[in-house]
Amino acid sequence: MPATTADEDDPKAVSRAEVPSRPDAPALPLRRGLAAKIFRLAATGVILLVAFVAAAYVWDFYVVAPWTRDGSVRVQVANIAPQVSGQIVELRVRDNQFVRKGDLLYVIDPIDFEVAVTSADAEVKNREADLQVKNAQSARRQALSTVSTSVEEKQQFAGTAKIAEAALESAQAQLRQAKVNRERTQVKSTVNGRVTNLLMRVGDYARTGTPNISIVDTDSFWIDGYFEETKMTNIRVGDRADVKLMGVDPHLTGTVDSITLGISTPNAAVSTQGLPNVNPVYTWVRLAQRVPVRIRIDYVPPNVPLIAGLTATVVVNGGRAPAPNWFMDLRERVSTLANPVVGSALEADRR
Numbered sequence: 416m417p418a419t420t421a422d423e424d425d426p427k428a429v430s431r432a433e434v435p436s437r438p439d440a441p442a443l444p445l446r447r448g449l450a451a452k453i454f455r456l457a458a459t460g461v462i463l464l465v466a467f468v469a470a471a472y473v474w475d476f477y478v479v480a481p482w483t484r485d486g487s488v489r490v491q492v493a494n495i496a497p498q499v500s501g502q503i504v505e506l507r508v509r510d511n512q513f514v515r516k517g518d519l520l521y522v523i524d525p526i527d528f529e530v531a532v533t534s535a536d537a538e539v540k541n542r543e544a545d546l547q548v549k550n551a552q553s554a555r556r557q558a559l560s561t562v563s564t565s566v567e568e569k570q571q572f573a574g575t576a577k578i579a580e581a582a583l584e585s586a587q588a589q590l591r592q593a594k595v596n597r598e599r600t601q602v603k604s605t606v607n608g609r610v611t612n613l614l615m616r617v618g619d620y621a622r623t624g625t626p627n628i629s630i631v632d633t634d635s636f637w638i639d640g641y642f643e644e645t646k647m648t649n650i651r652v653g654d655r656a657d658v659k660l661m662g663v664d665p666h667l668t669g670t671v672d673s674i675t676l677g678i679s680t681p682n683a684a685v686s687t688q689g690l691p692n693v694n695p696v697y698t699w700v701r702l703a704q705r706v707p708v709r710i711r712i713d714y715v716p717p718n719v720p721l722i723a724g725l726t727a728t729v730v731v732n733g734g735r736a737p738a739p740n741w742f743m744d745l746r747e748r749v750s751t752l753a754n755p756v757v758g759s760a761l762e763a764d765r766r
Contacts, residue, residue, distance in 0.1 A: 481649040483642050485705060486658070486727035491635035493606045494626035497523060498599045503619050510613040513633075514604045520628055521602050523621055528597040535590035542583035549579040606632040636721045638669060638710035640729035643703040650674065654731050656710045661726040665716035671731060672711040678704060 501523035508520050553572040602621075608630040615627050638658050642650060650671060658667040686692035710729060715721060 481642065481646045481654075481731040482729065483640050483646070483705075484726075484728045485642075486638055486640040486710075486729040488660070488721055488723050488725040488727060489637050489639050490721075490723040491606075491632040492611070492723075493604075493608065493630045493632055495520065495602060495605065495628045495630060496624050496626040497602050497621040498623060499523060499528065499596050499621075500623045501525075501527065501600065501621060503615065503617055503621055506615065506617050508610050508613070508628075510610060512610045513608070514610060514630065515607050516604055518604045519601055520604055520610075521615070521621075523600040523602065525597055525600040528593065528600055531593040532590070532597055535586065535593040538586040539583070539590050542579065542586040546576070546579040546583050549576040552576070602628075604630055606630055607634055608632045631723065633721075636712055636723075637672070638667075638712060638727055638729060640708045640710055640727070640731075641705040642708055642729075642731075643705055645703050647674070647706055650708060650731050657730045657733070658710065658712075659728040659730075660719070661728075663719055665719055667712060667716070667719070668714045669710040669712045672709045674709070675707040678706060 503521050504524045505522035506520075507518075507522070508514060514520070549572075553576040556568060556572040611629050611631050613628060619627070621627055638656075640656070652671050652673060654671045656669045656671055658669055660667070682691060682693045684692045708729075708731075712721075
């Protein structure tokens, strides 16, 4: 019976003997370390790329994109002032009432003006009678020969008739003015709109040229958007605008109607010797100036109230700014490297 060794009786030894030797076994840890390093570098690159894209998006969104939350609803207000003075005897409207152009608002006591019309009418009749007399006298003198009357006397009577005619025209003008003043005792609306902040009452005294009733012109609503100066290069007259009122879901649509050409500056004051007074700046952070942009309202959704002073968010051209010049140049260079034919065509078109 043959002798057996300890290795033959040990099954682990037998299994180790059956496994072939691997000459590349020491290289496995190196490959794993290299793969981990490559993964870390790739992950770092992806994170940097995402951070760059996010920074570019944030910069475009907050600095360049043409939108602003600093907007407001604006409207014209007609301040109605009487053209004659007197006590208010009748009030035809109430606060927040809608009125149309030409509607009667209130009535001033017309008694004094009716008396003025009567007096002016009597003066016209007096001047008409006087003119008839003067014309008759002048006609008789003109019919006489130079033997009975002199040329100077004829001219004198003709001049008297002209003076009477002028006096009649003046009296007629005063009568027309008296009638106009009587009509002005009925104060009417000059616009379509809504009465606001009505404080007057019957018995108040209305003074000529002093406004005593205000009407919001409902045909004059517009939006003022105050855009930062860094965004003005992407706004043009005629661009479409989307307006969102605070607390209202439906959006308004409009068009850029005009852009303000000047805003107030604190450095415009004149100092000693007529030199400009420039205020020193101690901060290294400079806030962008805001420029008013007028938005014409094209469409108002149903049941959306327009109230002057409401806060609005204004977005021009969808809030998208064109790509910056450096990005466009970079894209053209990449296209040129990727496809020389396309790059040559782009270069030819540019020339």
